[in-house]
Amino acid sequence: MIGPVFDRIAIIGAGLIGSSIALAARENGAAGKIAIYDADEEVRRRARQLGLGEVCETAANACADADCVILCVPVGAIEAACEALAPSMKPGAILSDVGSVKEKALAAMQTHCSEGVHLIPGHPIAGTEKSGPEAGFSTLFRDAWYILTPLPQQEEAYNSALDRLAAFWEMLGSKVEIMEAGRHDRVLAITSHLPHLIAYNIVSTAYDMESVGEGEVVKYSAGGFRDFTRIAASDPTMWRDVFLNNREAVLETLGRFSEDLAALQRAIRWGDGDTLMKEFERARGIRKAIIDAGQDTSDVNFGRNMSDKPKH
């Protein structure tokens, strides 16, 4: 049997992702000791009750002696979290995160990261619309991509730290990919950030129409709309921070999306069925290609594989 990758890890932020890492690391034997800190006293109390690990009263205590510290806080809180713990990290340890935006997360961590600490940002392409310590489950990362966006440097010690972090995530069941941070942010802007923005918007629009529609919107909301409401139930703080910190890529993507939407609007207005057929057939083909390539994770990690999650 393979031993733990890290003797001691520290998880900062005990929400959905932090608690899932704690549970998965323990279940898969990827870490010896798991120290946890959350800025919210009530969250610390619940994390203790759930037995997620050794819950500490300060970030500094959680990080002292840790071989790897993983920041699991909203992107906008990364800098403050980093400032609080960086001086207590030991040289040679890894500082990582799980933020949904990578360029700004890297910049925030770089500001406070101590000399001798290996800074390796990361992002699990797995999650749900739920938040808080009770939302976590140990299989969240299984068969999901885990993107690492390492610094463009080649020192032996850094590369070996990168290998260890990749091995940790593989033990949790993830498929690890290396990507440049800016590219990550552009790709995720279209595959994750824009879909969430559209979900928030369509649910709000439908709710506003409800006031003139005498309840029909809620009553007859089926299939597609219900899927949008699940995504729109996601944590507002987390998503506010995603949009504020991936501004350029999201605005660029939104511009392109709006143009394509306007083309569909125009086709509907002018009764141009050929254009509608062409666009819908193309989109259907894209979905088929994703499934044929084995890339469809819709039944895996996006809120639908929680059968072994404890009920609270």
Ligand SMILES: NC(=O)C1=CN([C@@H]2O[C@H](COP(=O)(O)OP(=O)(O)OC[C@H]3O[C@@H](n4cnc5c(N)ncnc54)[C@H](O)[C@@H]3O)[C@@H](O)[C@H]2O)C=CC1
């Ligand atoms: N929710 C999801 O599906 C996914 C989220 N992510 C990323 O993971 C990170 C965490 O998200 P969730 O776990 O969903 O959020 P969450 O809301 O469930 O948990 C975040 C926790 O961080 C704590 N926190 C905030 N500021 C802090 C600070 N300065 N020091 C210590 N603790 C602090 C909060 O009290 C909260 O308990 C975010 O950056 C998000 O972008 C990445 C992939 C999926």
Ligand SMILES: O=C(O)C(=O)Cc1ccc(O)cc1
């Ligand atoms: O629940 C869903 O549909 C998600 O899309 C989960 C998710 C949210 C944010 C991420 O950065 C990665 C995955």
